[in-house]
Amino acid sequence: MAALPRDAFAPDRLWRWDGYSYVPVDRASDPAGWADELYADPDAAAVTQVTDGLPSSSLSGPSVVADMLDSLRLEPGHTVWDIGTGQGWSCALAAWRAGPGLVVSTEIDEGLAVLARKRLAAAEVFVGNAMRSVPPGGPFDRIHATYAVETVPYEWIEAAKPGGRIVYPWGRLGHVALTVAADGRTASGWVQGLGQFMADRSGPVPVSGGYAQVRGTGDPESERIVERDLAPLADNWDLRFAVRVAVPDAILITGRDEDGVNAWIHDGNASWAALSARGDGSAVLHQGGPRRIGDELLTAWSQWETLDRPTPYDYGITVTPEQQWVWLREPALKFAP
DSSP states (O other), X not given: OOSSOGGGGSOSXXXXXXXXXXXXXXXXXXXXXXXXXXXXXXXXXXXXXXXXXXXXXXXXXXXXXXXXXXXXTOOTTOOEEEEOOTTSHHHHHHHHHHOTTSEEEEESOHHHHHHHHHHOSSEEEEESOTTTOOOTTOSEEEEEEXXXXXXXXXXXXXXXXXXXXEEEEBTTSOEEEEEEOTTSSXXXXXXXXXXXXXXXXXXXXXXXXXXXXXXXXXXXXXXXXXXXXXXXXXXXXXXXXXXXXXXXXXXXXXXXXXXXXXXXXXXXXXXXXXEEEOSSSOEEEEEESSSOHHHHHHHHHHHHHHTTOOOGGGEEEEEOSSOEEEEEXXXXXXXXX
16 A cells, blocks of 8 residues: 555545535546545545436445455465456556456446556556456466455456465445355355445336435325434444345434434335434434335344344355355354345
8 A cells, every 4th residue: 555555546626415415526626625535534535436416436435445355365476356346446556466467456437447547557457347358367366356245256266276366345235255165166254344335237226315215205204202212223233234145235324412322214115114312311203115224124133133143253154156145253144135
């Protein structure tokens, strides 16, 4: 990172959330603001592209980049497939470690690929959808993805050498390191850390209006009192990760007011729930849609407590040609499909 600083891979325009929308921050007209956006927080991503009002590409936070590359266990001489080139920073770091000519990268956005090629002398960038096609140069010792996927394409397992390592962001929260088995047919490994990532562009398009669009204007279909203080939903990332495992399509938003923490949950489709704090350690649960997604979240919360409050590092994933699943504490204990 000292040899390849993040600013050398940042575009001249970044985007900052002002509370209402993403606004441009230009290096030429506001160099201090641009630098603050890039370096203010080692855990924060810098938004580098906005499409239809929403972030569509970013430079991941330095701490997350370092954590993922450390999880990759990359050594000099390894061949690497970098997935999701973006601005090219992670790819350049991998090439610095592995050696020139040993890293190939795939980027679905042709415009980003053109820009990345100008910065990457030690790696080759291909335009394509890595969820469907594999670039030349394999099989690879290491595969490193920089956008979030819910389900690992089995082609990634086939593209890795036996004993190879695949590090990727799993869904909206956390990243996983898989080791390919000696027979090359399966892969398994542990969750390595937390982090939020851009989604796979070839996957389902998220509801742009979020909770408000899913909620609509109709009356709730059910209402009841929940005897829980909602603060852990905002503050306890072990709990949030457990909810992410148990209800993978649930999008959870929290906020505080004078009564305490409130929560809004939706599935990006038609089901929603709102938990409104009452100021006495309880909350009112309103729900609507075909599912009772608020009840699903509360069930996952109770299950997490019953399981002795596991941390993200207690979970792992196994991938076979037929299926993949999440496990808790040991691969034989399948936790979720």
